[in-house]
Amino acid sequence: MTDITNQTQAALAAIAAATSLNALEAQRLDTLGKKGWVSLALKTLGGMSPEQRAAAAPAIQTARADIAAALDARKAALETAELEARLARETIDLTLPAAPAPRGSVHPVSQVMDELAEIFADLGFAVATGPEIEDDWHNFTALNMDETHPARAMHDTFYFPDKSGDGKDILLRTHTSPVQIRSMLAQGAPIRLIAPGRVYRSDSDATHTPMFHQVEGLVVGRDIHLGHLKWTLETFFKAFFEREDIVLRLRPSYFPFTEPSVEVDVGYSTEGGRRVVGGHGDAPGHAWMELGGSGMVNRRVLEFAGIDPDEYQGFAFGLGIDRIAMLKYGMNDLRAFFDGDPRWLQHYGFSPFDQPTLAAGVGAKA
C-alpha cells in the first residue's frame, strides 16, 4: 500500500515538474502506458482473489485517477503556455501604415449635372444633348439671329474654316440653345427638357474660360406663360440650394430667341468672403447676382423648329453650370475646373457614392 502511495506521490511530483509536452508524455508512459507501473499494477488485480482484490483495488484505482488528472491538467497548462509564447512571438507593430487605397472623385461639374437631372426629372424634364460642333443655322439663324444680327457678333464665336455639305458655317456652339431647336424638330410639342453641356466662347480672363458649361431649359405647351417660368426657376433653385429663402428678381432683358426676355437675378449675402445665395437682394447686407437669361420662346424660333406658334408657346432659360456649382460648393477659380490637378479634384470632387437623390437631398455636404 505504502509503495503505491509513495510511487504515486513521486509520479505526481514528476508530472508537475515536466516542462515540455515530451517530458510529460514520458511520465504518461511510465505510469499509464502499457508498460507503466499503474497499468501493470492494475493487471495484477486479475490474478487476485475477490477479497485480496477488494483490498488492493481502491488504492490502485485512486493512483490511476490522480495521475490521469494530473497529466491532463499539466498538459493543458503547458499548451496554454506554448500558445502564449507563440502569440508573443507573432506580435507586430500596428503603428506601421496599412497599404493606402486610392480614393477617386467625381468632378463638381458632373455632380451638379447629375443634381440638375435629378431635380428636373421630378418636374418632368428629360435630359437632351446635341453636337458641340454645330452649324450656324442651329446656333444662330434658327434662334432668330440671322447673319446680320448684331448679337451674332457679340457671341465671340469660334469658327472652323469648313462648311457643311449644304454650305453652312461650322462653329463651336456658343450656347446650349441649339439643342432646343434640334429637340423641337425631332420631338415636336409639347416638350420639357434640359440640355446641359459644354459651350465655347473665344473669351479668356480671370472669370471666363474659352470652354464652359451651360444648362438649357425648355418647356413648350399650349398655355405655358411667364408665371410658369418664374415658378420653375424658383422651384429649381430652392431644390438645388436646399433652402426656402431663395428670392429671384426678374428683369426685362433682350435675347433674340425669346420675347419677352427676362434676366434672372438671385438675392445673396456675403459671409466670410463667400457669396451665399438666399434672402432678398435689397435686404441689408444683401445684393443681387445675375444667374442667367430666360424668356418666352420667340415665335420665330418656334417656327424655325417646326412648331406652330399659334398653337404652342413656351419658355426657355439658360444657366451657367460652373457658376452655380461655384456658388453652391464654394470654388472661386473657374480655371481650376479644367486643370486636372488631383489635389483640387480630391478637395472639391465628390465621392462616387454621393449620387444625388431626392430622398437624401440632391446636394452633398462637405
Place this chain on the structure above:
Amino acid sequence: MKFSLTWLKDHLETTGTVAEICDALNAIGLEVEGVEDPADKLAGFRVAHVLTAARHPDADKLQVLTVDTGEGDPLQVVCGAPNARAGMKGVLGLPGAVVPANGMVLRKSAIRGVESNGMMCSVRELELGEDHDGIIELPDDAPVGASFADYHGADPVIEVAVTPNRPDCMGVYGIARDLAAKGLGTLKPIAIPAFAERGDCPVEIRTDDPEGCPAFYGRVITGVTNGTSPDWLQARLKSAGQRPISLLVDLTNYLMLGFGRPAHIYDLAKLSGAVVARRARAGEQVLALNEKTYTLDDSMVVIADDAQVHDVAGIMGGEDSGVSETTTDVLLEIAYFDPVRIGATGRKLGLASDARIRFERGVDPDFLDDGLDLLTGLIVELAGGTPTETVRAGSPPSAAKVIAFDPGLTLRLGGVDVDEGEQRRILERLGFTVSAGWPKNPKVTCPLRRHDIEGAADLVEEVVRIHGLDTVASVPLPRTEGVARPTATPQQKLERGLRRAAAASGLNEAITWSFLPEWAAEHFAAEGEALWVLANPISEDLKAMRPSLLPGLLIAAKRNADRGAPGSRLFEIGRRYFRAQDGLSDEKPTLGIVLAGEKTPRGWKTGKAQSFDAFDAKALALELLEAAGAPTANLMVMGDAGAQFHPGQSGTLRLGPKTVLARFGMVHPATLKAFDVDGPIAAVELFLDAIPAKKGAAFARAQFTPPALQAVTRDFAFLVPATLAAGDLVRAVQGADKAAITAVRVFDVFAGAGVPEGHKSLAIEVTLQPGETSFKDAELKAIAEKVIAAAAKLGGELRG
C-alpha cells in the same frame, strides 16, 4: 451708357431719388451697372473758414492756419499752398477723410514739429479738375461747416447697360422717356433753340446709294466760332466719360449721347464740289479721325466730295475735313444709313465707334429734321453763325409697323393680368398709338424708332416690363400624376454609372479642354483622319478638336508631375470629334484614363515605389466594361491599340473581330517624348458608342440554380511555344469539353531552367462541374485527354 442725374433731369421732371431711379431702370430693363456718386468720394471734406495764417517756424514754404470748421474750436492746419491766407474760405479734409486723387487717408499729424489737424485741398486732390496751383477758394457766402459735397452740388452718375434691341435708349432722352412711362416723372419736350434760316444751302448734297444711305440731310452754317464748350456741356460729356474737345465736336457728341443721334460736321473750307453718299470704290482709302488709314471696298458706304472720301459713313469721320479751332464755315450732316450695311462695314474694318453702334442697331428715322435743327440751334446759340435752309437728299424709312394686338395676350403669354386701360396708357406713353376699338382687337402703331418691335409678343413685353415683372406670380407647371417618370436615356445611364464606377476604382474625374495644340491632336489622329481645326483659336494650345481623350489627360498628368505630384490617376468622360459624311461633326462619347507616376509609394512592406503596368490598365478596362454592362466574358484581347501605345504592351478588347470596345496598355515611349512627360504611363480608352446596349428589359433576374454537386479541379502544365498567347490556350482548353469545364485559370507562367529554349511552361487549373452524378475515374480521364489534345493542337506538350 453713362449720364449724370442732372442730365437726366434736363429731360425728365422728377422728384425721384437716385435709388428710386435706379430701381426703376432695373425694373424696366435698363440694367444699372453702377452709380458713381461723387458725394461718396467727398465724405469728410467741409467748407472751412481760414481765420489766421502765419509762417511755419521751421519751413519757408509752409503756413500754419487756424481754421473754423463751423463747430467746436478752430483747428490748427499746416498748409503749403501759396494762396492760403486769413479770411479766405476753402475745403478742409478732416482726419479720416480719404483724398480722392491718391487714396491717402488723412490723419492728425505733426508737420515739421507743428500739429496739423487736416488738409486744405486743391481742385486736383478732390478730382474736380487739373488745377494744382493752390487750394480751392470758395466764395465768401459759402456756408462754413457745410459738407463740401452738398455745397458743390455733386452730381451722381448712373451707368446703364442698354440691350442691343434698344438703340432708342442710347441717348439720355430715350432713357427719360422709358422712365416717364414707368411713372418716374414727366418727359419734357425737346427744347430746340430758335434760329433764322437764311438762303439756300450752297453745297450740293446727294445720295447715290439709296439702299445704303436712304437719307442724307444737310445744312451750312457760316461764320461760326469754334471755341471751348460752356461748363454745362462739358459737365454732361464728362459724366458720359467723354473728353470735351471743342464746341462743335462736343455738340455733335451731345446730340449723340443725349438723343442717340449721330451727326457729323465738316469744315466747309476743306470740301470741294458736291458732297455725296455713295459706295466706296474698291481700294479707296480714308484717313479716319482715329488717325488710322482704312482701305475700303465696294460694299461700304462713304461720304465723299469731288476730291476724296471724307467719311466712313455712319462709323467715323475723316481727319482731312474735320473741324478745328480756325473753322468758320461748316456743313452739318444728318443721315440715315442701312443698319445691316453699317454693321458689316464695321466688322470688316474692325472699326468700332459710338456712331456705328447706334446706326447698326437703328437710329430714329423720325428724328432727322429735329436732330438737325437741334444741332443747328445749339451751334447758332453757342458758336454764332448763320444757317442756311436744310437740304434733303432721299428720305428715311417712314412706314410705321402696325400690329394687331389682343390685350388678353398679356395674361396668356406674360402671366400677369394688366387692366386694359393701363396697357393702353403704357403703350401710349412709350409712343405707340392705339387704334379706335381698343380693347377689342385693336391695331397698335409703333413709333419708327422702335426697330425691335416685331409682333404682339413684343407689345406684351412692353406692357409687362413697364407694369413690372415683379407682378408676375409664380404658377406651378402642371404635374403628371404620381411619382415622376424616369427620363434618363440608356446612354445617359451608361455615362453616369461609368463615372461613379471609375471614381470608385480610385480615379479622379478631370475635365480637360475639348481643343488641343494641333501637334497633340495630330499625334493621336488616325492615319488620314482630318481634324477639326479652329479658324480663330484663342491660342495655339487650344486649336484642334481632340480625336482622343488621352492627349488632354497626358498634358494634365505632365502638369501635375511638373508640380511635384507623385502621380495622376485621371479619367474623363467626354467626346471625341470626328467628321460625318454630311460635313458635320460626328461626336463619340468616350472614357479616357491615364495612370501616371506612382501606383504605390515606397513603403515598409512593398519596398520601392511601384509604377502602373499594362495589367492595371487591362483590369480597369474590364472592370469598367463590366460596369457598363458589356459581355466581358465574350471579349477578345487583340492587338492594334494604336501607334501611341507600346506595341508589345497594349491591346484592344473586342466583341467579335471588328467591334473595338476599348484599348489599353502602356503609352509608347515616343508619345511620352512628344508630350515631354516621364513614363511609364498606362492608359485606357473606352469607346462608349461601341458598347452594346444591355439586353433584357425585365427587373427579375434568372433563377438561381447552384449545382447540386461540388466542382473538382485538375491541374495541368504544358510546354508551349514561347509565342503562344496564354489566352489562346485557355480558350482552347475551355472548348475541350464545354459541358464539364466551367473555368480555366492560368496559375503559373515560367521560362528558364528546365524549359527548352523557345518555349515556356503554362500551368492551368481546370474546374470541372459534375451534373447529376459525380465524375467517375474514367470520365475524368477522358476529360483530361481532351484537355491535353486541345493543348497539343496549339503545340502544347504535357509536362511530366
